[in-house]
Amino acid sequence: MWRAFLAGLIALIGAGSFAAATSQAPRVNAAALSAARPAALLSDYRLFFDDAAREPNAGVTPYGLATQLYSDGALKLRYVYVPPGAQARYTEDGVFEFPVGTVLVKTFAFAADMRQPGEAVRYIETRLLIRQAEGWVARPYVWNADQTEARYTPVSAPIPVAFIDAQGTQQALDWRVPNQNQCKGCHDRDGAVTPIGPRARNLNNAYAYADGADNQIARWSALGLLAGAPAPADAPRAPHAFDPASGSLADRARTYLDVNCAHCHNPHGPARTSGLDLRAENDNPAAWGVRKRPVAAGRASGGLQFAIDPGHAEMSILVHRMDSLDPGVMMPELGRQTRDAEGLALVRDWIARMDAEGATP
Amino acid sequence: MKLAVAAFAALTLFAAHADARTWRVRPGPDATELLQGAFIQAEPGDTIRLSSGRYELWAGLSLDVDNVTLRGEGENNTVLSFRGQTQGAEGILITADDVTFRDFAVEDAKGDAIKAQGCARLTLRKLRVEWTGGPSPDNGAYGLYPVNCTDVLIEEVAVRGASDAGIYVGQSRNIIVRNSIAEYNVAGIEIENSFNADVYRNLASRNAGGILVFDLPGLPQQGGHSIRVYENQIVRNDTPNFAPPGNIVAQVPTGTGLMIMANRDVHVFENEIGENGTANVMIVAYRETIDDANYNALPRDITIRNNRFGRSGFAPAGDLAQLAQAGVPLPDILWDGATTYVAAGIPRSEPVRMGLRDNRKDSGGLPSFLSLGVSVAGSSLAEAAPDPTPPPVVLIPEPERVRLPQD
Numbered sequence: 070m071w072r073a074f075l076a077g078l079i080a081l082i083g084a085g086s087f088a089a090a091t092s093q094a095p096r097v098n099a100a101a102l103s104a105a106r107p108a109a110l111l112s113d114y115r116l117f118f119d120d121a122a123r124e125p126n127a128g129v130t131p132y133g134l135a136t137q138l139y140s141d142g143a144l145k146l147r148y149v150y151v152p153p154g155a156q157a158r159y160t161e162d163g164v165f166e167f168p169v170g171t172v173l174v175k176t177f178a179f180a181a182d183m184r185q186p187g188e189a190v191r192y193i194e195t196r197l198l199i200r201q202a203e204g205w206v207a208r209p210y211v212w213n214a215d216q217t218e219a220r221y222t223p224v225s226a227p228i229p230v231a232f233i234d235a236q237g238t239q240q241a242l243d244w245r246v247p248n249q250n251q252c253k254g255c256h257d258r259d260g261a262v263t264p265i266g267p268r269a270r271n272l273n274n275a276y277a278y279a280d281g282a283d284n285q286i287a288r289w290s291a292l293g294l295l296a297g298a299p300a301p302a303d304a305p306r307a308p309h310a311f312d313p314a315s316g317s318l319a320d321r322a323r324t325y326l327d328v329n330c331a332h333c334h335n336p337h338g339p340a341r342t343s344g345l346d347l348r349a350e351n352d353n354p355a356a357w358g359v360r361k362r363p364v365a366a367g368r369a370s371g372g373l374q375f376a377i378d379p380g381h382a383e384m385s386i387l388v389h390r391m392d393s394l395d396p397g398v399m400m401p402e403l404g405r406q407t408r409d410a411e412g413l414a415l416v417r418d419w420i421a422r423m424d425a426e427g428a429t430p
Numbered sequence: 431m432k433l434a435v436a437a438f439a440a441l442t443l444f445a446a447h448a449d450a451r452t453w454r455v456r457p458g459p460d461a462t463e464l465l466q467g468a469f470i471q472a473e474p475g476d477t478i479r480l481s482s483g484r485y486e487l488w489a490g491l492s493l494d495v496d497n498v499t500l501r502g503e504g505e506n507n508t509v510l511s512f513r514g515q516t517q518g519a520e521g522i523l524i525t526a527d528d529v530t531f532r533d534f535a536v537e538d539a540k541g542d543a544i545k546a547q548g549c550a551r552l553t554l555r556k557l558r559v560e561w562t563g564g565p566s567p568d569n570g571a572y573g574l575y576p577v578n579c580t581d582v583l584i585e586e587v588a589v590r591g592a593s594d595a596g597i598y599v600g601q602s603r604n605i606i607v608r609n610s611i612a613e614y615n616v617a618g619i620e621i622e623n624s625f626n627a628d629v630y631r632n633l634a635s636r637n638a639g640g641i642l643v644f645d646l647p648g649l650p651q652q653g654g655h656s657i658r659v660y661e662n663q664i665v666r667n668d669t670p671n672f673a674p675p676g677n678i679v680a681q682v683p684t685g686t687g688l689m690i691m692a693n694r695d696v697h698v699f700e701n702e703i704g705e706n707g708t709a710n711v712m713i714v715a716y717r718e719t720i721d722d723a724n725y726n727a728l729p730r731d732i733t734i735r736n737n738r739f740g741r742s743g744f745a746p747a748g749d750l751a752q753l754a755q756a757g758v759p760l761p762d763i764l765w766d767g768a769t770t771y772v773a774a775g776i777p778r779s780e781p782v783r784m785g786l787r788d789n790r791k792d793s794g795g796l797p798s799f800l801s802l803g804v805s806v807a808g809s810s811l812a813e814a815a816p817d818p819t820p821p822p823v824v825l826i827p828e829p830e831r832v833r834l835p836q837d
Binding site for chain 2: 223224225226245248249250251253254260336339341342344355356360361362363364365366367368369370371372373374375386395396397398399402403
């Protein structure tokens with residue numbers, strides 16, 4: 070519930086100045102987006118009116134995902150830009166087919182006190198996924214201390230971050246900006262860079278736009294960003310992993326794993342060689358982990374026999390690796406330095422209630 | 431950020447000729463950023479030269495540019511140490527084609543030392559990979575770990591201390607592993623779910639198991655076949671198995687020379703196999719429950735010929751130890767006797783052909799053979815009906831020699 074609230078707040082922050090676009094304002098810099106060489110500064114793309122990237126330019130639309138990847142509790146502000154006249158094509162299962170010139174923007178940020186996520190927000194980095202003619206490219210931009218510019222940083226030293234977390238505990242960590250190759254570590258499909266989040270099931274929910282709440286699929290269609298989408302009621306919808314009212318325990322746990330693991334653990338992803346397929350649509354319990362033995366986990370198995378030992382969260386490698394902070398053991402391999410207590414509780418509860426066939430009441 | 435910029439400035443770039451450049455990287459406090467920067471900025475055809483010295487790295491590195499050579503000043507002079515690693519599941523990850531790594535060492539990776547995924551024409555030469563604290567279940571799983579690759583050449587490497595396999599090639603095709611040393615690992619060299627491999631002139635010693643040829647169910651590539659293991663020394667594999675339980679190699683008894691599990695067309699010849707306390711050669715079916723209807727659990731069409739056998743069976747481990755205590759002497763060549771397996775609930779049987787011939791025992795005569803007579807894969811050893819009669823010799827055509835474009 071907390072995260073849903075947070076997403077709404079972020080939406081309000083992000084969308085605050087959406088209506089401010091005027092015809093006099095400079096447009097998004099299409100030449101910079103299509104150039105082989107990354108622009109030195111994020112502001113060079115003119116995705117935002119201001120250098121601090123708080124006010125999106127015309128055609129840059131904020132969006133949110135029902136359940137998002139855990140990243141040490143960071144706020145994530147997402148935007149999509151599709152060039153004028155072009156449209157993304159709706160697909161029921163995978164990521165929408167975005168046209169050349171599309172940009173997906175994701176800014177990672179921390180509020181000084183995450184219990185007040187709208188105040189004293191510090192941007193850490195902004196990652197762009199740009200759909201160029203040859204395919205998607207990933208470009209990380211790191212914010213300066215003054216929050217006045219974000220500079221292209223293909224390899225970054227760790228960035229010290231301190232904040233009070235949502236539970237009120239003081240946290241300090243060295244934020245690691247993924248390098249260009251690590252971007253592909255997750256955003257990989259058969260060796261090519263690909264987006265992960267913008268799929269029908271993740272977007273088919275209400276978003277708090279500046280002019281009021283609206284279903285995102287309906288809004289994208291109305292804005293002309295998306296073609297071929299059915300009415301939201303006819304599109305798949307993922308539950309909110311942490312909102313029991315939004316789906317069954319199994320659906321919510323599978324959604325959590327889909328969002329946090331399936332970008333690698335799918336038949337075309339980097340973890341395909343493990344045989345563990347954690348996509349929500351995979352309906353073969355043996356392939357999503359029920360009594361599945363480790364293949365190449367080595368010591369990361371923690372001496373346990375199965376990815377999921379039904380009824381026994383404490384005997385399940387999946388939980389063991391989610392609970393670890395050791396780089397040779399932890400899952401996901403990248404992108405977190407702390408445990409996702411809420412995610413762990415959900416997955417533990419699900420496995421504990423699971424019968425031998427992998428079903429939960 | 432400033433650090434990264436400074437790091438790039440510290441890289442030295444030599445333009446050798448128009449389209450191939452040489453980067454020079456030296457050890458220092460920014461080594462992680464320097465090296466990763468070179469890995470990202472390199473272009474196809476480039477060489478990255480690592481000067482002598484120790485590189486203390488805090489994060490795993492990754493290379494995604496085709497046709498790059500990473501070259502040190504020798505396996506004892508250029509050392510990449512991951513002792514202080516706090517990020518990344520492996521030491522170095524390669525995801526590009528036509529990559530060559532040579533003449534350096536990787537020490538104390540938190541996970542796998544060098545992993546190559548989905549690579550074509552990969553060459554790993556004169557590398558040393560080591561967990562310097564000796565065998566421990568806390569060591570990384572694999573030393574050299576190509577998976578899902580084609581045309582893999584591994585030569586003149588030494589790997590020590592891996593808590594799974596020192597040299598592990600999985601779900602790959604066209605593989606050569608030669609003139610290498612694998613010692614003090616759980617498994618010395620393992621070829622798993624792979625097609626067409628030549629493993630020759632290696633030394634596999636002081637591991638729990640020397641050389642493994644395995645096939646596992648439920649994976650994108652399975653049905654391993656056409657593996658030749660020849661002219662190796664597979665001797666004195668006596669390090670107690672230190673694999674974390676749950677992993678398939680944890681089931682390999684300490685003191686195993688060569689183990690073939692599932693797979694077809696495996697030819698083992700002209701090796702020296704001895705001083706392996708449980709068995710010099712084990713030929714076994716996959717024993718766990720199989721949910722995968724497309725999997726064949728049986729080792730079949732196996733040739734073991736013209737090998738020299740030393741002592742075997744003098745210190746049996748695992749459940750075979752109980753069998754030995756019950757008075758069944760363990761032989762040089764042990765077969766579980768399985769000719770039936772159950773996949774996805776359906777039992778299947780097939781004739782298992784073997785060609786065990788022209789082998790000799792150092793102490794004179796022929797190496798001993800024993801079938802445990804466990805006819806259904808996975809059945810309890812309590813059902814064993816041991817039989818020392820070797821199966822009739824079948825002449826099975828040898829797989830073709832592996833040829834690699836980069837060799």
